[in-house]
Amino acid sequence: MTADRDVPLAQPHALRAAVLGAGSWGTTFAAVMADAGCEVTIWGRDEKVCRTITEEHRNERYVPGVDLPAGITATTDARAAVRGADLVVIAIPSQSARATLETLRDVIEPDAVAVSLMKGVELGTDRRMSQVVAESLGIGPERIAVVSGPNLAKEIAHRQPTATVVASTSEETAQLVAKACASSYFRPYTNPDVVGVELCGAVKNVIALAVGISQGRGLGYNTMATVITRGLVEITRLGLALGADAETFPGLAGMGDLMATCASPDSRNHTLGNHIGRGMTLEEAIAATGGTAEGVKSSRSVLELADSLGVEMPITHAVVRVLHEGLPVDDLAALLLARPHKAEGV
Ligand SMILES: NC(=O)C1=CN([C@@H]2O[C@H](COP(=O)(O)OP(=O)(O)OC[C@H]3O[C@@H](n4cnc5c(N)ncnc54)[C@H](O)[C@@H]3O)[C@@H](O)[C@H]2O)C=CC1
Numbered sequence: 382m383t384a385d386r387d388v389p390l391a392q393p394h395a396l397r398a399a400v401l402g403a404g405s406w407g408t409t410f411a412a413v414m415a416d417a418g419c420e421v422t423i424w425g426r427d428e429k430v431c432r433t434i435t436e437e438h439r440n441e442r443y444v445p446g447v448d449l450p451a452g453i454t455a456t457t458d459a460r461a462a463v464r465g466a467d468l469v470v471i472a473i474p475s476q477s478a479r480a481t482l483e484t485l486r487d488v489i490e491p492d493a494v495a496v497s498l499m500k501g502v503e504l505g506t507d508r509r510m511s512q513v514v515a516e517s518l519g520i521g522p523e524r525i526a527v528v529s530g531p532n533l534a535k536e537i538a539h540r541q542p543t544a545t546v547v548a549s550t551s552e553e554t555a556q557l558v559a560k561a562c563a564s565s566y567f568r569p570y571t572n573p574d575v576v577g578v579e580l581c582g583a584v585k586n587v588i589a590l591a592v593g594i595s596q597g598r599g600l601g602y603n604t605m606a607t608v609i610t611r612g613l614v615e616i617t618r619l620g621l622a623l624g625a626d627a628e629t630f631p632g633l634a635g636m637g638d639l640m641a642t643c644a645s646p647d648s649r650n651h652t653l654g655n656h657i658g659r660g661m662t663l664e665e666a667i668a669a670t671g672g673t674a675e676g677v678k679s680s681r682s683v684l685e686l687a688d689s690l691g692v693e694m695p696i697t698h699a700v701v702r703v704l705h706e707g708l709p710v711d712d713l714a715a716l717l718l719a720r721p722h723k724a725e726g727v
């Protein structure tokens with residue numbers, strides 16, 4: 382039995398955390414950890430963003446209208462942020478993780494834990510983010526945790542309640558990270574199934590693109606429910622082929638995140654899909670959406686991973702064809718529905 386486990390609310394801890402990424406989720410998760418009692422330093426690339434986080438406790442560019450906890454500081458010096466940190470939290474776009482982390486390999490503390498907040502699969506290697514973290518920082522899986530769940534940054538920045546999953550092969554590491562982010566509005570559950578939790582986070586973005594495209598085309602709730610439900614089936618199929626635990630998929634990181642991302646107009650993946658459905662080109666849709674819509678690139682790496690394992694992922698395939706191979710959006714539904722008859726199920 383390895384489904385999401387309950388974690389008691391933590392007492393404040395004086396853990397030191399470095400958060401890599403001053404974007405919407407990095408800044409918001411930094412606030413979550415500060416509210417849970419951690420000392421938090423954010424690394425960002427933009428001098429002005431870092432200065433306003435430290436001096437004005439605001440990040441108007443990525444989390445507008447939110448007062449951040451006063452103790453959070455930010456720096457453009459990633460090595461200084463990581464030195465001495467108990468937790469190194471990574472919240473940058475998946476495709477830039479390897480290059481960024483390789484430069485920090487020699488400064489991460491020998492017993493520090495790395496925490497991936499990223500929801501993507503690396504192009505070219507088809508690696509999950511915890512694998513990229515292990516390879517680029519040169520650390521073992523027992524020092525890595527993944528945080529994934531129905532966690533739209535904008536809602537959490539306003540301290541709206543939600544839950545999440547902290548996955549690690551080490552229960553001790555999962556508990557440490559869970560305690561470092563537990564608060565009255567943010568409820569972590571632990572789960573040893575790193576593969577399943579990570580795949581759920583990456584592939585739900587691709588499914589949200591499909592839902593967005595359908596909605597942009599004017600299709601309704603039956604279509605949305607069909608894409609979400611069959612999307613979960615294909616996520617599960619890929620996960621099981623990679624050795625994930627079947628119980629992860631109906632949990633918070635699976636169905637939970639799929640629902641949040643596919644339903645919310647704040648989701649960048651959903652929004653970008655919607656723009657495509659309304660007739661924008663991919664370049665126009667990326668520009669109109671802003672922020673990181675991981676599913677655009679990860680759709681290709683997820684499909685490659687599935688193909689290498691002989692796993693069928695028709696929705697992911699259709700998204701790749703529309704975004705990257707010029708398939709007209711009007712042909713998407715037909716591509717999905719004109720498949721040969723099969724029984725329902727995984
Ligand atoms: N925003 C959200 O609600 C959530 C996001 N995530 C995941 O967190 C990760 C980060 O997403 P967001 O913070 O939302 O993105 P964002 O677009 O808001 O911010 C991205 C940050 O990464 C930096 N960045 C961009 N390119 C970079 C590069 N080449 N090298 C180093 N840094 C770079 C940017 O300067 C910015 O600080 C993604 O994997 C996303 O899927 C996960 C859960 C919730």
Ligand SMILES: O=C(CO)COP(=O)(O)O
Nearest residue numbers: 530531532533648649650
């Ligand atoms: O992962 C998320 C919610 O859990 C955020 O989704 P988007 O990246 O599509 O905004």
